[in-house]
Amino acid sequence: MIPQATCPLCAKPTAADHAPFCSRGCRDRDLLAWLSEDYRLPGRDPAPDRLDSAGDGD
Numbered sequence: 001m002i003p004q005a006t007c008p009l010c011a012k013p014t015a016a017d018h019a020p021f022c023s024r025g026c027r028d029r030d031l032l033a034w035l036s037e038d039y040r041l042p043g044r045d046p047a048p049d050r051l052d053s054a055g056d057g058d
Helices: 024-035
Strands: none
């Protein structure tokens, strides 16, 4: 038996029209999370002297 896929946000069964989400609401909430930078990868902060600056070529 193949297990049914579930929505990554609310764990309800997915809908074909909104896969991998269950509804447009969950799909939109996920998009808003990306746009507001709620999803982040762990890592070290860059050293301030290593950041690019606008006047590098001068």
